[in-house]
Amino acid sequence: MSFVLVLSEFLPVALLPAISGDLHVNTGTAGLLVVVPGLAAAVAAPLLTMASGRLDRRHVLLALAALIAASDTLAALAPDFPVMVMARLLLGLGVGGFWAMGAGVGNRLVPPAQADRAASLITAGISAGTVISLPLGALIGHLAGWRTAFLIAALTGLLALLFLAIALPALKPTGAVRPTTLGRALRTPPLALALLATGAVFFGHFTAYTYITPYLQEHAHLGPDAVTTVLLGYGLAGLAGNFLIGLLTRHSLRALAVAVALLLAAAVLLLTATTATPVVIVLVLMWGAAFGAVPLIGQARVMRLFPDAPDAALALLVTASQTFLALGSFAGGLLTDHQGTTAAFAYGALAVLLSTLIPAGVHKAARR
Template identity: 50%
Template sequence: MTSSAARRGWLSVVSVALGSFVLVLSEFLPIGLLPAIARDLDVGIGTAGLMVVATGLVGAVAAPVVTVLTSRLDRRVVLVSLTILLVVADGLAAIAPNFTVLLIARMLLGVGIGGFWAIGAGIAGRLVRPEATIRATSLITAGVSVATVVSLPLGALVSSLATWRLAFVIGGVLGLVALVLQLAMLPRIPALQRVRFGTLGSLLRVPRARVGLIAAAFLFTAQFAAYTYVAPYLQDLVGVGPDTITLALLVFGIAGIVGNFTAGFTLGRTVLGTIDVAKVVLAVSVVLLPLLANSVVGVFILLVVWGLVWGALPLGMQTWMSTASPAGSETGLALFVTTIQLAIAAGSVLGGVAVSSFGLAADFWLAGAVAVIGAVVLVSMGLRRSNAVPTPAAAAAVPETTPTGSVAVVCP
């Protein structure tokens, strides 16, 4: 690859990363706007919350469906089409005359999120040199961390200064910028293989893929059982005000960005080690949070540690899954996206039950226990299934199926 082609490849990665940022920003922006939306559209706050749940559930279904239905199309065409869908969804939400139209717009966004992540998250290896795949992928997944940091403060600012509709206008405009960059920078990316629903089902019989999906389910359930209730924890147990809560969430998000890029290097040494150490540290951090609630400094330190390891974990699990499927990375990532979307919903519900029944402290202890179980599953099952984890170059290589049906990764 020439230096000119390499630069264009990285610009292509940036265009996809911006797309991932806008998608997650659009998904999270309304969370801080629910009271204003409920009031303006004359619905209950619980009903308004359906727009968040619906986006995630549609995304869970869309990931495998979009992967199968578009498996013969140029990936550039698919990614650009999904970005257009994002712009349409945000535009429709901005002018929605009632809650039904707004809910439809959010469901369209769910299709964009599910499809984009199943395809875009694994596209980096087609745009840069093999040895740069993990770093390029970390740039794309960093869009999640950055959007998480920006979405809540931006939503609060929009709510205080203008109508909630402005949030969707901002999402749509940023989506247009991502669309222009993708049209200008993305090369043709021909489809590599035809994917069928049967192919997705057969992936569950691949031990490495099955281990990854189980571990991801535990991880995202644990994360969102705890993270959903960070603000109430800071307010009720730590006893800090809104400004400190905003600062704490900002610190957590920035730590996540740092952790994401740090993982781009540690995953090159060991995928299994990076994931499992990060899971254990996450578990310890969330368990200690209630115990150190009387120390604001201690809480902030734990939030930094938690943010660092959380920033590494989605990229780590994605790297694991992208090398787990004999049919290619998109097949593995489709089921991965479905799994994490369902786990996010399950974690939020599980956390809510724990808080309602036993209190905030119990929720964090429960989340820690779930994370530990996920780490044990990954180590015990992962080590039995593979004694070695592919290197970054191997992870980016084209998988070949051996006569026994296992995967032999061809290193360049």
């Protein structure tokens, strides 16, 4: 299901030029289709985690999966931009709830010794969704229009819903998450700083990533077929980065976070200085591999730093990451409209670099 979440959330990234033209808005405004679900998910994650109380997590996850499929269907049929935004708002509610409660399910379905591998497989869906969403969106948008791409996402969501209904066992909640639980988590300095560091990476990444398609078209001067190929390479590199970092999570997660952020920032920043196609391709692959590691590192960090209430830690991680995702996409839209995509990339890289100062500055506080 993590694959479907990412496919649905980031499908517009490959379709911004087509959507903006069809719905008569500029590219920066079309970027709100990434901003809105991010903000909705940020709010929904803690609220739905608390509201679900002691409900069987299987029932909650099935309802959220159905909501995601419905949102993609509405997006495909949207007659104008406001309806499209409403569809993306519904998606955000489903994404926030599903990530907050579903990300930790893998640990409960396997023996403890295989918990890290299960988490890696779940977050691999993020990279797999990235592998599919951008090139699929670019290809189908080119051949059959952006609405068809959303219909395919909706169908994929329905298939995932059917699979979950068949395969997912009853999942009793590990404990009710209350506002006091979230407050206690936020008052844990290492956890709060880890959330801030992860959020800063998301902000910088999505300041640039949301506008990667117009960058490749306008700055790197790549045609539709080349854009699709490069985006496919980005996703595959992300998948490789996820599995590689899954093998290293028993080491210092703070050190891994810094290394990954430096690689990501360097790749994005260097993209502003070149139009040479071979160099652009290599840098995009580096970027994909680096960000492919970010979600798993973030998840592993917060669960280790607040093991008493992992649902609360994950809810706060979703809120932090989705909030900064939305803010980054919004900032990137303003920069793209007024200064061009290279400005969005440069400021995005700077934000990611700044994130490295946070874990480096809490070396004594966060020992895990």
